Amino acid sequence: MKKKLALNELRNTCDTGTVVIESADLTQISNPIIGQPRASKALKLGVGIKSDGFNIYASGMAGSGRLTAVKIFVQEPAKSEATPGDWCYVNNFRDPYQPTKLSLPTGRGIAFKKEMKDLIVDVWQSLFKAFESEEYANRRLKVISAFEEQQSQAINVLSERAKEESLLLKQTPWEIITIPMIDGEPLTDEQFGALPQWQQDDLRKKQDKFLDEIKVKLSELRKQEKAVNRELSKLEKDVAIITISSRIEDVAGNYKQVPLVLEYLMDVKNDILDNLAEFLLAHKSQGGNNGQRASNFLNRYEVNVLVDNSELNGAPVIIEQNPTYSNLMGRVEKESYMGTMLTDFTMIRKGSLHAANGGYLIIRVEELLRNYFSWNALKRALKTKEIVIEEAGEQYGFFTTKTLKPEAIPLHVKVILIGHPTYYHLLFSYEPEFKGLFKVKADFDTEMDRTPKGESEYSRFVQYTCKNENLLKPGADAVARVVEYGSRLVSDQHKLSTRFGDIADIVREAHHYALGDKSDHITESHILKAIEEELYRSNLIQEKINEMITTGQLFIDLKGEKTGQINGLSVIDLGDIAFGRPNRITCSVNLGKEGVVAIEREAELSGPIHTKGVMILSGYLSEKYFQNSPASIVARIVFEQSYSEVEGDSASSAELYTILSSLSKLPIKQGIAVTGSVNQKGEVQAIGGVNEKIEGYFEVCRSVGLTGEQGVIIPASNVRNLMLKDEVLKAVSQQQFNIWAVDTIDDGIEILTGVKSGSPVQEGTVAYFVKQALDEYADRMKEFSNQENNAEIV
Known part of the structure; x- marks a missing residue:
């Protein structure tokens, strides 16, 4: 099949009449993960199962909105879950190097800290009065x-x-x-x-x-x-016991349901009694010459509130942006005093695991693996279900200095790793315990179906972004353009991109231009300007290449006919931009036995895929033309003015056209560029970057001057990938530029030469001329061989 594509086949336009502009409150999206049914189902499973090991790996490409989607997704169930209690560390009076943990009801950590502070002051004042009393x-x-x-x-x-x-x-x-x-x-x-x-x-x-x-x-x-x-x-202690007990009992009455607090209060009471003289002196000495020593002594009765959930409603959802070992597991700080590094339990600081305990912890896997010790520490915490605060080096015996060993805190957390699919496969393959710890994979796709529902979700996303970020309200035409841009990002008329970060950026930039125009809403023109300006900021190299073509520094013929010469199309991908450029491909044929020879391959400038494509050409020629005789030609093909490695097989159809042209002596129309790979049966196969290739060639033609004879031949299987710019559509509608779709090499050669492809036995066809040339070369090779044999006999 070959046909010139109609205008409606070059882009799947979005009808503004189908775009619904919501008037209701858009601050909440019912389904935060747009177009990701597979990921939504997996996340729902992972969040719902509380058993060990059902942590989640959210796999997807950067820019697909994984982090935002996961955060919004888990926040909803987190609100309905129980709020975890507070965690504190207090002094272990038996061994100060092993601070004791205390679990308190939600919001009671700060209150308990204040109660203890007031208690110590009250005890000292009461003791002072008791010991100063006349009795x-x-x-x-x-x-x-x-x-x-x-x-x-x-x-x-x-x-x-x-x-x-x-x-x-x-x-x-x-x-x-x-x-x-x-x-x-x-x-x-x-x-x-x-x-x-x-x-x-x-x-x-x-x-x-x-x-x-x-x-x-x-x-x-x-x-x-x-x-x-x-x-x-005994008298002093009896008086102290009577004085202290009543104060301790007042505080203990608030914590009857927390046995560890009651036990701690008894330890405080006994410690004050055992150190009564120093306790009284410490309070009296605060602020004096011995103030530091007194303060250090009184610190033993402090309460270090490690986790305060008093302002939390439901389970915590924590995003750790920098998962270093200390940020993840917590740390024990130190301070310098007279040249010595000192520490105590009041300098224990929480990590994100403590903050997320009882809820959800979200981490980017790239950042996690980039930090030493972090992955092993997280893995150990999930396996043992407890958080141990220690120096990172202590795990491997690097440090032997004495330091604090806080009591481990029980861990109940759902960890969600967010990362590229490559990291998932590497961890799955080379980390034996990964599979057991992260049993749920939430796979985020880069695209979604472009259905009425999908377009509606896109519309709601655009409007939600505008409302949430206080941007101007978008018009229906602007939303329609965003939908088309979503299809353009994935190069598919029936799909939409899920790279919502890129979509939101276009809307934000369009808002900026709308403000500059003093418009009260975002229009289609603002969206188009944002897209064009984004391209303009990155296409300097493309313009330089086009300039070299128009000035004749790069040889590209855009009109006339030539034998054994064609314009192939390639894509240059610079990361922030990908654009198409034409390459002149030529072929020379003469007598020989080598068959098809790629000069890039001989010069070691051919990648393996390109080499494979050239070998496929030999297979096609052998099946169609060399069934009854050996190949007696050498066809040398080359990318002219190419000085870097050539990779990919998208030019294999163009290379085959040049060979057929050289053999048949039929000239090729130079205004038509070609892209598409070919198999041994002569079928033209789909390639990537079709929009960039067409638009890149169109820019070159427009800069030189459109003639109406120029155009591009693409594989028919790539028609669904067409989402071309307005400039191309306008030129096609005015019959200044053409786009053809072909299924086979025979279809393409007919467009390029204007001669029917036919069969080797059908006179006046391309195949007939090719066969005649091959037979002539075979006869000449036979005569040459006979001459050599006769010369040897003589």
Whole structure:
């Protein structure tokens, strides 16, 4: 089949009459994942199943709206789920290096922190008043007075005994000493030294003997003093217990259903009692010279609220944009004090796993895999169902310094990874535990069916974007153009692109131009301008190539007829733009045995797919023309003025046309460019970038001058891919430019030469002329072989 395409076949236009402009509230979209039934079903399954391992991998191309769609999708069920409780870390009084976790009802974390702060202040004030009270002072004085009286009586008894031994008892601040006396008067050192030796010895013996008695008595007094101190401590503790218990009980009454809090409050009570003196001193010293030390001591009674869900309604939905190890798992911060790095449980900080606990955590897999330790840490947390905060290096034994080991927090979270399909396949193939942890794959397609429902969803998306971002309201003609642009992005008249990021960008840019025109709404012209300006910002290289063609630096013939020469079409993809450009392809034929030879292949500038396409040409020629005789030609084909690798088989039909033209001596119309691959049966197969190729060639023709004889031949199977620009449609409607669709090489050669393709036995046809040329080459090869054989005989 061959035919010149009609105007309505070149683009599937959207009728403005079918576009409905909503007047209702568009702040909510009923189905946030437009045109993705497969992904929606998978997400619904993953969110609904709470069993282990049913985490989700949202697979799709960048720009398909995966992140936004997933976020909106999970937010709705999250609202109806229970709000998780708060998590706190408190001091472990038995081992401060292993802080204790506390799970509190939702919103009680901050309240408990304040209650504890008030409790400590209240306890100190109450203790201060209790210990300053007259009742406590009298009870203490009574105990001390009784001991002092006993001590005084014991000293008096010793003094009387000393006098009996002619000794004077004297008490110093450090000890009790004895001084010899004669006639009731104490001796000085000079007087003692003047005494006879026997008398000195006698006095020393008395002193030593009496000192033994003093030691015994002092030992008894020390025992009494210890007993008194114990009694005073007991008195102090009894008063403290009475004072503290009532305050602790007031707080404990609010947490009867939280046994761990009650246990912690008892630990606080016991710690204050065990460190009563330092506790009282710490409060008194705050703000003074010992303020830092006092503050460090009082920090032991702080409450570190790790996760506060007081303002959360339903389950949390957290998007971690930078999933470093610390951002994911949490960390223990440190601060410098006098050249030393210090830390305690109050410096424990949450990670996104803590924030998402009880809800959903969304992570881009590219970012996750880019950060060291993050993937292994997430995998370990999901397997063990707990969050362990530790230094990243500790997992591998890199650090041995002593640091905090906070108690692990139970983990209940649904993780949704968002990434390219390549990452999914790599993880599935090379990460043994991936399949067990992410059992649900939500596959986002790059396109959706262009049905009335699909067009309606597109319309609602455009209007929702405008309303949500305070853009001007779009008109029906503008929405229709956006729908057509969606088909253009996927190059399919019956599909729409799901790259909603690109769609929204066009609408935003159109809004900008509408404001510049002082329009009250976005029109079709604004959408078209946005599309054109986006192209203009990136097509500098295309314009330079077209300029080289128009100035004759690149040889491209756009009129007349030539034998063995044709304009093939290729696509240059620069990432932000893809555009078509014509390439002159030529063929020379002469006697030989090599068959079809691609000069690019011989020069090692041919990619494997292009090489395959050239070999297919040989297969076609062999089946149609070399059934009864060997090939006796060498046909050299080349891309003229091409100095880089040639890849792809979309030019194989053009290459075959040049070979047929060279053999048949029939000239090809140079105004017609060709694209399409070919198989060994001569069928022309679909190729990619058909819109870019047609429009690229059209731009070249328009810059030189349209003649009405120019056009493009494309595979018939590519007709559904046509979504051409207005300029091309206008030229076609004015019969200045033509587009043909063909099914076979025979169809195409008839358009190019104006001669019927026919069969090798049908006179006046292309096939007949080709066969005649091949037979002539075969005869010449036979004569040449005979001449060589005769020469050898001679």
